[in-house]
Amino acid sequence: MDETRIPVLIGAGEVVDRPAEPRLALEPAALMAEALRRAAEDAGAPGLLAALDSLDIVNSVSWPYGDLPAALAARLGGAPRRMVYGPVGGESPVRFLHEAALRIARGESEVSAVVGGEATHAVAQARKAGVELPWTEPDPNWRRTRGRDFLHPLAVRLGVADPVTVYPFYENAVEAHLGQSPAEGQAESAALWSAFSGVAARNPAAWLKREYDAAEIGTASPANRPIAYPYTKLQVANPMVNQGAALLLTSLAHARAAGVPAERMAFLQGGAAAVEPRDYLNRDHYHEAHAQNAVLDACARIAGEGFGICELYSCFPCVPKMAARRLGLPPGAVPTTTGGLTFFGAPLNNYMTHAAAAMLRALRISGGQPALLYGQGEFVTKHHAVVLSRRPAPGGLDEDYSVQAEADGRRGPVPEFAEAAEGAARIETFTVLHDREGAPEQGVVILRLEDGRRGLARVPAGDGAAIALLLRRERTPVGTPGRAVLAADGVTEWRLA
Incomplete structure (x- = not known):
């Protein structure tokens, strides 16, 4: 195989920033620049950052930049020839990682990176204290890029137009489909989330470094208020964090020439992607997601021998519960190396960059079986997963990773929507x-x-x-x-x- 066309993940950098007061906090662009520097150091080849020719920036929400790529380039001392600021989506870091590998395989890039950062906690602290942050001048015309125009107006009117209010529809439908009582389903969620918190407690980059027991997670209290049934505060993604993460990729030939030790490397075996209809009212049912199933099935075929490590997206319990069952994971399995979006933290679209960093560390230790990195975006809508291993893909990477036709072929009839149901x-x-x-x-x-x-x-x-x-x-x-x-x-x- 041509080693100049074998993509390899060589480094990951993470930053968790908790200063004594918000004006000392790093802004998102600074978190990203520091994460990139740490990724190059992690690879054992800090000089590779100067050779960066392709950079994907995960969509950042916590600060209203007029031009985030320019702000980041200024901190890096220059912009790579390809610098792309991505759209909203929790699955986007997985897609960026996959596409970066494919660009290296095609010979379009030699050194690529994926980076993201959020400082939501500092922004909230500053607002509460009534202080201004000494960061890049905010853009007065900035607005969030994710609108609700693709959802039915009635969903917006009734307040079920955000992830925290939509995912419960899946949680309750899955529970009923499995024949569980609400008590049984909620106990499963609480036990799973307790295990996730234990992983986060041992992760140096996590926001909440405490292990919670299942009873605390599953019981509503003033500190764990109910939000959208059946979810309490300790069962939903926690975006109030200051965190940044970056991934560094190159070709096997370039990595060896730069002196990257072989034990630092991980290889993409392949991956898959598919989507559900964007308006969740246009889906056939809510006890599974055909796009999720098609993506996971495809990755299982790529791995062949099963997964030694899994990171299943965990914005809300129903997601890893559905995915774990589809994969046939044993009861009690803890499908995270990171700690989940509640306890590790949910830097909005960037959690899966941190997850890839944690998975790279885990692969370096374990070797062995392939690892699964599965991300999700919007309302159980966008699904992307990749398979990582300590050895290159035998036949190279497949350029066509879409399994959309497979997902669509499994979808049943979608009920007509009654605008004024009676x-x-x-x-x-x-x-x-x-x-x-x-x-x-x-x-x-x-x-x-x-x-x-x-x-x-x-x-x-x-x-x-x-x-x-x-x-x-x-x-x-x-x-x-x-x-x-x-x-x-x-x-x-x-x-x-």
């Missing part, structure tokens, strides 16, 4: 939104009418019997019959029959 209706899946004091604000139900159409309805907090039904722990309310009626404001409400 009549007999059963619960397809649901959540209950809570206020900051932990009191129910309203339930939200995805429902199915007798004619098969799908609707979206609220359950007012004042309907105590219906809210109690949604929150019961001994038996799932999924499938419960009731009635959809139009309220005075024209919004459908679901009521007990």
Whole structure:
């Protein structure tokens, strides 16, 4: 094999920044520059950073830069010839890593990097203290790049248009599909998250370095308030962090010429990607994601012998629970080397860069079987995974890594959406939104009418019997019959029959 066309991951750098007061904190561009320097040092070849010719920057949200690539280039002493600022998506670091490897395999790049950083904690601290941060001049016209225009307006109106309020639809549907009671499903989530917290407690780059027991995670309390049923604060991604991470790749020939020790290297075996319909109301059901299944199946075929290490995206418990079952992992498996987005921290789109760094360290120690790095974005929407190993892919990397056709071929009929649903209706899946004091604000139900159409309805907090039904722990309310009626404001409400 031509060693100038064999991509290899040689270094990873991470920064966790917790100064005494926010004005001493590093801004995102500074976190990124430091992470890149640490990645080159980790490879044992600090001079490679000067040879960087391709840089993918993970979308950053915590500071309103007018030109983030320029701000980063200034700190690096110059911009590589290819410098791309990516779109929003939790899966994007995995995609950038995969595509960087393919560029090296095609001979388009010799030294590539992926980098990201967020300083949400410092920004929040500064706002609370009423102080200005001495960072790059903010852009007054900046706005978040992720809008909600692709979601149904009723989902936005009912407050189920953010990940923390949408993933519960999957959590509750998966639980019902498996035949679990809510108590059983929530106990599984709490035990899994407790294990994740233990991994984070041993990770030097983690934000929360404490192991939580399952009872603390699964029990609502003033310090662990309910957010969107069944999730409490300790079961959702924690974006209030100051963290940066970078990955450094080159060709095997270039790595050897730079003196990178062989024991520092890891190789991509391949990967896969697919997406679900962006509007989650346009999916056939909620107890699985066909794109997730197709991606994981493809990576299992690439690995062949199974995975020695797994990092399964963990914004909310349903994601690794679904993925672990698809992969056939044994009960009690802890599919993270990083610690998860609750405990390690969720630097918005950049968690998987940190996950790749942790996986590189784990591979250096373990060698052995291949490792799986699986990321997800939006609302169980975007899925990308790669397989890493201590040895090169025997036949090289496949340029066509899309498994979209496979995912689409598995999708069943999608129910027509009823704009103003009325009549007999059963619960397809649901959540209950809570206020900051932990009191129910309203339930939200995805429902199915007798004619098969799908609707979206609220359950007012004042309907105590219906809210109690949604929150019961001994038996799932999924499938419960009731009635959809139009309220005075024209919004459908679901009521007990």
